[in-house]
Amino acid sequence: MLPVLPALSPVRGRSRRRTRRLRRAVVGAAALVLVAAPISAGARADDRQDAVDEQAAAQQKQAELAASLEGVSAELGQAYIELQSAEAALTTAQTELDDAEVVLAEKEREQQVAADRLAVAESDLATLQQEAADTQTTVDENSTSVADLVVATYQGDNAVTSWTYVLASDSVDDLTDRASTMEIATGVQESVLTAAEEERAQAANREARQDATTSRVATLKAEADAAEAEAQTARDTAQTKRDEVATLKSEKETAATNLEAQKEGLEAQQAQAAADEAAAAAKIAEIDAANQASAGYTGASSSSVSASSLGGGAIGHPLTGGLTVVSPYGYRVHPITGTYKLHAGVDLAAAQGVPQYAGVSGTVTHNINSSCGNGVIIDGGVINGQSVVLAYCHLSSITVANGATVSKGQQIGLTGMTGGATGPHCHFEVYLNGASIDPMTLPGF
Numbered sequence: 001m002l003p004v005l006p007a008l009s010p011v012r013g014r015s016r017r018r019t020r021r022l023r024r025a026v027v028g029a030a031a032l033v034l035v036a037a038p039i040s041a042g043a044r045a046d047d048r049q050d051a052v053d054e055q056a057a058a059q060q061k062q063a064e065l066a067a068s069l070e071g072v073s074a075e076l077g078q079a080y081i082e083l084q085s086a087e088a089a090l091t092t093a094q095t096e097l098d099d100a101e102v103v104l105a106e107k108e109r110e111q112q113v114a115a116d117r118l119a120v121a122e123s124d125l126a127t128l129q130q131e132a133a134d135t136q137t138t139v140d141e142n143s144t145s146v147a148d149l150v151v152a153t154y155q156g157d158n159a160v161t162s163w164t165y166v167l168a169s170d171s172v173d174d175l176t177d178r179a180s181t182m183e184i185a186t187g188v189q190e191s192v193l194t195a196a197e198e199e200r201a202q203a204a205n206r207e208a209r210q211d212a213t214t215s216r217v218a219t220l221k222a223e224a225d226a227a228e229a230e231a232q233t234a235r236d237t238a239q240t241k242r243d244e245v246a247t248l249k250s251e252k253e254t255a256a257t258n259l260e261a262q263k264e265g266l267e268a269q270q271a272q273a274a275a276d277e278a279a280a281a282a283k284i285a286e287i288d289a290a291n292q293a294s295a296g297y298t299g300a301s302s303s304s305v306s307a308s309s310l311g312g313g314a315i316g317h318p319l320t321g322g323l324t325v326v327s328p329y330g331y332r333v334h335p336i337t338g339t340y341k342l343h344a345g346v347d348l349a350a351a352q353g354v355p356q357y358a359g360v361s362g363t364v365t366h367n368i369n370s371s372c373g374n375g376v377i378i379d380g381g382v383i384n385g386q387s388v389v390l391a392y393c394h395l396s397s398i399t400v401a402n403g404a405t406v407s408k409g410q411q412i413g414l415t416g417m418t419g420g421a422t423g424p425h426c427h428f429e430v431y432l433n434g435a436s437i438d439p440m441t442l443p444g445f
Contacts (some may be wrong), residue, residue: 002004077422276371291387298385313444329438345429373419391429
């Protein structure tokens with residue numbers, strides 16, 4: 001059944017939108033509860049779905065932008081879209097560049113730390129190597145001294161005793177001198193042996209330290225090489241991002257220049273669009289006046305009408321399958337002109353060439369102009385006591401003759417982007433008792 005008061009219909013639409021937002025909020029809350037769960041195949045599947053959803057959202061946003069540009073030439077609309085795309089891409093690229101610069105600075109710090117640690121270790125190793133060389137010289141000297149003692153002992157020098165010194169002394173002074181000499185000789189022997197033992201122990205300790213330092217140098221060298229490689233990768237990434245930003249800045253400048261060039265004819269396009277809309281409104285008003293003058297008109301809903309396969313209401317959908325709104329009914333600010341005006345219909349996602357159908361049975365009037373492109377108006381007459389008129393725009397082709405009578409669900413044209421449209425979509429308007437309403441608030445939509 002048709003709604004009795006069209007003004008109440010948007011309330012139901014807003015209620016449905018609030019319900020959808022609430023459902024998304026509940027889903028989001030449930031997702032937060034699962035954050036601590038371990039990563040699984042299901043989690044990876046969710047990640048993939050998130051990516052798909054993000055892509056769909058981006059496509060939806062692009063479609064919404066294209067639909068909001070109704071009333072301008074395709075060239076001007078495309079120039080505006082290209083500028084918006086370049087600005088969005090530049091913002092993303094700049095963010096990625098900033099992140100890359102942060103990573104680069106971090107990797108360069110890590111590289112410097114690794115290089116400093118390696119330099120210290122190499123200096124320590126050089127010191128140990130020099131000490132080892134000096135120790136080897138001392139060891140060699142001590143070895144020679146020890147060898148000399150061994151030879152002397154072997155040749156019998158140790159046979160000299162105190163009695164030998166006494167018997168060989170000519171006087172008490174001579175004896176004293178010889179005794180002192182013997183003590184000195186004995187002390188030298190002990191000193192040589194002790195020094196040789198100490199140097200051997202120190203050499204062994206230093207060799208162990210040298211081996212450990214050599215191993216540490218090798219490890220730090222590998223770490224330094226890895227840090228340098230990571231830093232180079234970060235430099236390359238940052239440079240790539242810088243190049244991307246530079247390219248996108250150039251593209252943005254070009255797109256802005258193109259847009260300004262196209263905007264020269266914008267006022268004329270808008271004036272023509274206003275004239276086309278006024279002419280279409282006059283046709284619809286004329287049709288509605290005739291309907292309201294008929295005997296069956298009451299201005300209020302009465303009896304029901306059988307449902308169509310295109311939705312469950314008295315007015316059927318213009319497309320088969322689910323309906324995706326890319327630009328809703330209502331007042332909106334035109335992205336180029338900045339004017340605030342009523343978008344008297346709803347724009348539904350549809351690919352080029354997709355069939356569109358009559359939402360009601362009635363008489364067809366062609367509405368072809370530079371704004372609507374290939375358009376169709378269907379006079380549905382009086383349905384349930386109310387005057388019903390439907391309007392379609394931007395069709396790639398009209399498949400019914402002007403003045404023909406069509407049945408509800410009959411194909412009337414193919415989806416396109418003729419007139420003031422920058423992308424293919426279904427522009428669908430519903431007039432109830434002479435006033436436009438939001439088609440999405442109708443029963444079955």
